[in-house]
Amino acid sequence: MSRRDDRRQRIEDAFAEFQRAVSAALGSVAREHRALATEHAKDMFEFTVRGMGVDKALQDVALKDVTPFLTVDEKRTKNPRRAPLSMSQFDERLAQIKHDWEQSFHEWTSTGPEQLAELVNSVAAGPASWPHESWLGHPGTHDGSEGVPELWRIGTGVVTSAPTAAPFPVAVPLLDQAHLHISSTSDSRQLADTLVETLLLRVLSHFQPGLVHVHVWDVGQLTGSLPGLYPLTRANLLTVHDPARLHELLDELSEHIRQVHTKVLVDGHLTVRSVSGEGRRTEPWRVAVLFGNRKALKEDQQQQLQRVARNGLACGVQLFIVDIPITINSPVETVSLRSDGSATCTMTGKHVTVTLDPALPRTLVPRACAAIAEKREERRSRMGKFEDLLPDRPWTENSSAGVIAPVGFDDGEQVCVQLGDTSPHALIGGPSGSGKTNFLYAMLGSLCARYSPNELELYLLDFKEGVSFAQFAPGRKDPSWLPHARLVGVNVNTDREFGVALLRFLSDEMRRRADAAKQHEVTKLEHLRAEDPTGLWPRIVAVIDEFQYLFGERDQVTAAATQLLEDVARRGRSQGIHLVLSSQDVSGIEGFWGKSAIFEQFTVRIALPKARRVLAEPQNDAAVELPRWHAVINHESGVKPGNEICRIPDSTAKGTMDSLQLDLWNREKGRAPGLFDGSKIPLIDAVTDFSDLRPGDASPTVLLGQVIDVAGSAARVRFARTPGRNIAVIGSVVQDAAAVLGGAAASLGRQHRAHEAVFTLACLVEEAMPSALHLAKRLSADGHDASVVTINGIKDVLTRTAAELQSINTGQSEAPLKPHYLVLYGVDAAQTLLEQKDPATRMSGVDSLRTVLKHGPENHTHVLGWWRGVTRLKASLPPGVYDDIGAWVAFDVQGKELLSLGPEQVMSWSPRPRRGLFFDRFEHSRPQVIIPFDTGEAP
Numbered sequence: 001m002s003r004r005d006d007r008r009q010r011i012e013d014a015f016a017e018f019q020r021a022v023s024a025a026l027g028s029v030a031r032e033h034r035a036l037a038t039e040h041a042k043d044m045f046e047f048t049v050r051g052m053g054v055d056k057a058l059q060d061v062a063l064k065d066v067t068p069f070l071t072v073d074e075k076r077t078k079n080p081r082r083a084p085l086s087m088s089q090f091d092e093r094l095a096q097i098k099h100d101w102e103q104s105f106h107e108w109t110s111t112g113p114e115q116l117a118e119l120v121n122s123v124a125a126g127p128a129s130w131p132h133e134s135w136l137g138h139p140g141t142h143d144g145s146e147g148v149p150e151l152w153r154i155g156t157g158v159v160t161s162a163p164t165a166a167p168f169p170v171a172v173p174l175l176d177q178a179h180l181h182i183s184s185t186s187d188s189r190q191l192a193d194t195l196v197e198t199l200l201l202r203v204l205s206h207f208q209p210g211l212v213h214v215h216v217w218d219v220g221q222l223t224g225s226l227p228g229l230y231p232l233t234r235a236n237l238l239t240v241h242d243p244a245r246l247h248e249l250l251d252e253l254s255e256h257i258r259q260v261h262t263k264v265l266v267d268g269h270l271t272v273r274s275v276s277g278e279g280r281r282t283e284p285w286r287v288a289v290l291f292g293n294r295k296a297l298k299e300d301q302q303q304q305l306q307r308v309a310r311n312g313l314a315c316g317v318q319l320f321i322v323d324i325p326i327t328i329n330s331p332v333e334t335v336s337l338r339s340d341g342s343a344t345c346t347m348t349g350k351h352v353t354v355t356l357d358p359a360l361p362r363t364l365v366p367r368a369c370a371a372i373a374e375k376r377e378e379r380r381s382r383m384g385k386f387e388d389l390l391p392d393r394p395w396t397e398n399s400s401a402g403v404i405a406p407v408g409f410d411d412g413e414q415v416c417v418q419l420g421d422t423s424p425h426a427l428i429g430g431p432s433g434s435g436k437t438n439f440l441y442a443m444l445g446s447l448c449a450r451y452s453p454n455e456l457e458l459y460l461l462d463f464k465e466g467v468s469f470a471q472f473a474p475g476r477k478d479p480s481w482l483p484h485a486r487l488v489g490v491n492v493n494t495d496r497e498f499g500v501a502l503l504r505f506l507s508d509e510m511r512r513r514a515d516a517a518k519q520h521e522v523t524k525l526e527h528l529r530a531e532d533p534t535g536l537w538p539r540i541v542a543v544i545d546e547f548q549y550l551f552g553e554r555d556q557v558t559a560a561a562t563q564l565l566e567d568v569a570r571r572g573r574s575q576g577i578h579l580v581l582s583s584q585d586v587s588g589i590e591g592f593w594g595k596s597a598i599f600e601q602f603t604v605r606i607a608l609p610k611a612r613r614v615l616a617e618p619q620n621d622a623a624v625e626l627p628r629w630h631a632v633i634n635h636e637s638g639v640k641p642g643n644e645i646c647r648i649p650d651s652t653a654k655g656t657m658d659s660l661q662l663d664l665w666n667r668e669k670g671r672a673p674g675l676f677d678g679s680k681i682p683l684i685d686a687v688t689d690f691s692d693l694r695p696g697d698a699s700p701t702v703l704l705g706q707v708i709d710v711a712g713s714a715a716r717v718r719f720a721r722t723p724g725r726n727i728a729v730i731g732s733v734v735q736d737a738a739a740v741l742g743g744a745a746a747s748l749g750r751q752h753r754a755h756e757a758v759f760t761l762a763c764l765v766e767e768a769m770p771s772a773l774h775l776a777k778r779l780s781a782d783g784h785d786a787s788v789v790t791i792n793g794i795k796d797v798l799t800r801t802a803a804e805l806q807s808i809n810t811g812q813s814e815a816p817l818k819p820h821y822l823v824l825y826g827v828d829a830a831q832t833l834l835e836q837k838d839p840a841t842r843m844s845g846v847d848s849l850r851t852v853l854k855h856g857p858e859n860h861t862h863v864l865g866w867w868r869g870v871t872r873l874k875a876s877l878p879p880g881v882y883d884d885i886g887a888w889v890a891f892d893v894q895g896k897e898l899l900s901l902g903p904e905q906v907m908s909w910s911p912r913p914r915r916g917l918f919f920d921r922f923e924h925s926r927p928q929v930i931i932p933f934d935t936g937e938a939p
C-alpha cells in the first residue's frame with residue numbers, strides 16, 4: 001500500500017469515524033427530540049381532553065387519530081417512517097384524566113340525584129311530580145289551604161358531562177312563582193305540546209276542580225291544540241280562543257288582573273296567595289297557554305303580553321308561552337327543546353340534558369278531563385246553599401285588615417263581599433220582596449261564622465215594620481241571640497232618633513279608637529291592633545235596613561243623621577267601622593246623594609233585581625235583567641267593570657241562619673245584645689237603671705222613661721235641694737201622664753227606706769184614679785206612706801204643705817221636713833177650685849201651689865204634676881215666670897207651644913203616640929225624645 005493510499009485510508013477512516021460520531025450525536029438528539037415531542041403530545045392531549053371535557057373527547061372521532069405532535073416539516077413531508085402515535089400512548093394520561101373526572105363527580109353522582117329526587121318528592125308530592133298512574137283520572141282535592149306545590153315535574157335530567165349517567169327528576173316552579181316559556185324546533189314541537197298537556201294535567205289534577213281555569217290560544221289553529229283537554233270546556237274550565245283574537249284574551253286577562261287588584265289585593269296584600277293565607281284559595285288560577293310560530297307578536301300585543309306577564313303572577317295569572325319570541329320582565333322558567341328531542345331548561349342550566357316525561361296515555365287524558373269537569377259540575381250544582389257560604393271551622397279568621405264574606409255563588413264559585421279600609425261601606429238596593437233581608441242574612445251568617453265576636457261586632461237596625469233582625473236578639477220563643485250582635489233595633493220607623501243615636505254612638509266609638517290609635521302613634525285600626533295585641537278592637541259592622549227613614553223629613557233629626565253619617569262614612573274606614581245601608585229605593589234619598597262626601601264612601605254596591613240607582617246608571621244597567629234571587633256585587637262604586645253577578649242562597653228559611661245562630665250561641669254566648677223595639681214599651685222593672693236604684697242618695701233620681709239611645713238608658717232628673725226641681729207632664733192623654741208620674745214616683749220609692757218619705761197622690765181627674773190607686777198600692781207595698789186624695793182634698797194638702805214650708809222659711813219651725821212628693825194628676829182640673837181665695841187669709845189654692853213649687857224643692861218637697869196643656873200649666877205658675885218647673889215631659893203638644901218652656905229645638909217636635917219630649921232646664925241644651933215606662937198597670 002502506497003503511502004498515499006495509506007493516508008487516504010486514514011482520512012477515510014477518520015471521516016468514517018467523524019460520520020459515526022456525528023450520526024451518533026444526531027441520533028441522540030433525534031431521540032431526545034422525539035421523547036420531548038411525545039411528552040408535548042401527551043400534554044397537548046391532556047390539555048385538549050380536559051379542555052373539551054372528557055365525555056366529549058371520548059366521543060370525538062378526530063381525537064382517535066391524534067397527530068398533534070408531528071413537526072410541521074414532518075406533516076409536510078408526511079414522513080412514511082413515522083407512524084402516528086396511537087391512543088394507547090395516551091392511556092396513562094387518559095386514565096389519570098378519567099380518574100380525576102370520576103373523582104370530581106363522585107360526590108354528585110353518589111348523593112346529588114337522590115337528594116334531588118327527595119326534594120322534588122317533598123315539595124311536589126302527588127300529581128305535581130308522581131307518575132300518572134297514581135293520580136290521572138282522580139280529580140284533585142286540594143283547595144290551596146295546604147299550600148301550593150313549589151315545583152312541577154317535567155322530565156328526567158342527567159348531567160351531560162358526568163362519567164356515569166345518574167338521572168334525577170327535573171321540575172319547575174309554576175303557579176304564583178314563574179311563567180313558563182317553551183321554545184322548540186319544528187321537529188320537537190310535538191314534545192312541547194306534550195309538555196304543556198302533562199303540566200296542565202298535573203295542575204288540574206292537584207286542585208279541586210274549579211280552582212284552575214285554562215285558556216288556550218294558538219296562532220296556527222282554531223281548534224286542535226291540546227285536544228285531550230276538551231272535555232273541560234263543558235264545565236267552563238277550558239276556554240279556547242280564536243287565533244285572530246289574541247287581544248281579546250289579553251284584554252280579559254288584563255281586566256282580571258285589574259279586578260284582583262281592586263277587589264282582592266286590598267289592605268296591603270301584594271299577592272292573592274298572601275290574601276288567602278293558610279285558607280282556601282279565594283281566587284282561582286288562570287293558566288293561559290299561548291302557542292306561537294316562532295315569529296314575534298305585533299308590537300302592541302307583545303307589550304300587552306309583557307304587562308300581563310309582569311302583573312299576572314301576583315294575581316294568579318300563569319302564562320305558558322310556546323314558541324313566541326319574547327322577553328319577559330318577571331320570573332320565567334325556560335325550556336328549550338332541540339330537534340333531537342332533548343331539552344335544557346333554566347331550572348337546571350345548560351349542563352343538564354333533560355328528557356321530557358313521555359306523553360300521558362292518549363285515551364286517559366280526555367277521560368281524566370271529563371272526570372274533572374264532572375266533579376266540577378257536581379260541585380257547582382251542590383254549592384249554592386246557605387251552608388256552602390260557611391267555613392269548615394267557625395271563628396278562625398282575623399279581621400285586622402278587614403272582613404270578607406262569601407254571599408252567593410257564580411258558577412259554583414263563591415262570590416264575596418268585602419269590607420275594609422279600601423271598601424269601607426256598602427249600599428244595598430232592591431224593591432220590596434227582591435231579597436234584601438235575605439241577602440243581609442246571608443252576609444251576616446257568613447261573617448259571623450268566620451269571625452269570632454272578638455273580631456267582629458254587629459249593630460243591627462231595622463226601620464221596617466217587621467221583625468227582620470228581631471231573631472238576633474233573645475226572644476220569648478227563642479232565647480238564643482247572635483253572639484256578635486251588640487245592639488238590635490227593630491221597628492224603629494217612627495223613632496228616627498234611634499238611628500241618630502246609633503250613628504252618634506258609632507261616631508263616639510270612632511273617636512275613642514282614633515284616640516287610642518294616636519296614643520300608640522298609629523292612625524288605623526290594623527296598626528292599632530298590631531301595637532296593642534291584647535286590646536279588644538273588633539271591626540264593627542253597622543247595618544241599617546230601610547235607612548231612607550233616617551232622611552225621611554226635613555228636620556233636625558235628618559240634619560243630625562246627615563252630619564253623623566258623613567262623619568262615620570268618611571272616617572269610619574280607618575277605625576274599622578263599616579256601614580251597610582239598605583233600602584227599597586235609594587234613588588230619592590236626598591240626604592245621601594246630596595252629599596258626595598257620604599255616597600262616595602259607599603264603594604261597595606249591591607243591587608238586587610230591579611234595584612235603581614245603586615249601580616252607576618245608566619251605563620250599568622245590570623240590575624234590570626237580573627234573575628230572581630240574584631244580586632250584582634260591585635266593589636267599584638257601581639261602575640260596570642266591577643259587576644259580579646251571583647245567586648244568593650235562601651238564608652231566611654228554617655235551618656239556615658237560625659241554626660247557625662244557635663250553633664254559635666252554644667259555642668259562646670257572650671253578652672246578650674241590647675234590644676230596642678220601637679213597638680214595645682219598656683217595662684220599668686226590667687230596666688237596669690231602675691233596678692239599680694238604692695236608698696241612700698241625698699238627691700234622689702227620678703226616672704221618667706227610656707231615652708232613645710244605644711245604651712237604653714233612662715231619662716233622669718235629679719231632685720237636688722235647689723229651686724225648680726219639680727216636674728211637669730203636659731198632654732191630654734192620661735195613659736202617657738200616668739206612665740211618667742207612676743214611673744217617676746216608683747223610682748223615688750226605690751230610693752227611700754220604709755216610712756222615710758211621704759207620697760201624696762192627688763187624683764184630680766176621674767180617669768186617672770186607677771193609675772193613682774195602682775201607684776199607691778205599689779208604694780205602700782214598698783213600705784211607704786202613700787195617700788190618695790181627690791179634688792176635695794187637694795186644697796187642704798196644698799195649703800198645709802205651703803204653710804209648713806212658710807213656717808220653715810220664716811224660721812218658725814226648724815224641724816226639717818220629711819221628703820214629700822206631691823203627685824198631682826190633672827192639676828188644671830182643680831184650677832177653678834184652687835183659684836178661690838180663703839176669705840180670712842186672702843190666699844188661694846193657686847198661691848199655695850206656687851209656694852210649694854217655689855220653696856218645696858229646697859225642703860225635700862217636690863211636685864210631680866200633670867197638666868193637660870201648656871196654657872193650663874202656665875196658669876198654675878206666676879205670670880211669665882216658669883222657672884219653678886225645671887223639667888218637663890210633653891206629649892200631644894205642638895212644638896211651638898213649648899217654646900216658652902224650652903230651647904228653640906222644641907219647635908221641631910211633632911207629637912206621636914207613646915213618645916214624649918223631655919227637657920231638663922238644668923241639665924240639657926236640647927230636648928230628648930223618651931218612651932214612658934210600662935209601670936205594670938193593667939191597661
Ligand SMILES: Nc1ncnc2c1ncn2[C@@H]1O[C@H](COP(=O)(O)OP(=O)(O)OP(=O)(O)O)[C@@H](O)[C@H]1O
Binds near residue numbers: 432434652653
Ligand atoms: N235567595 C233567595 N232564595 C229563596 N228565597 C228567597 C231568596 N231571597 C228572598 N227570598 C224569599 O223572598 C221573600 C222576600 O225576601 P226578603 O224579605 O228578603 O225581601 P226584601 O227585599 O227584604 O223585601 P221587603 O223589603 O219587602 O222586606 C222571602 O219570603 C224570602 O224567603
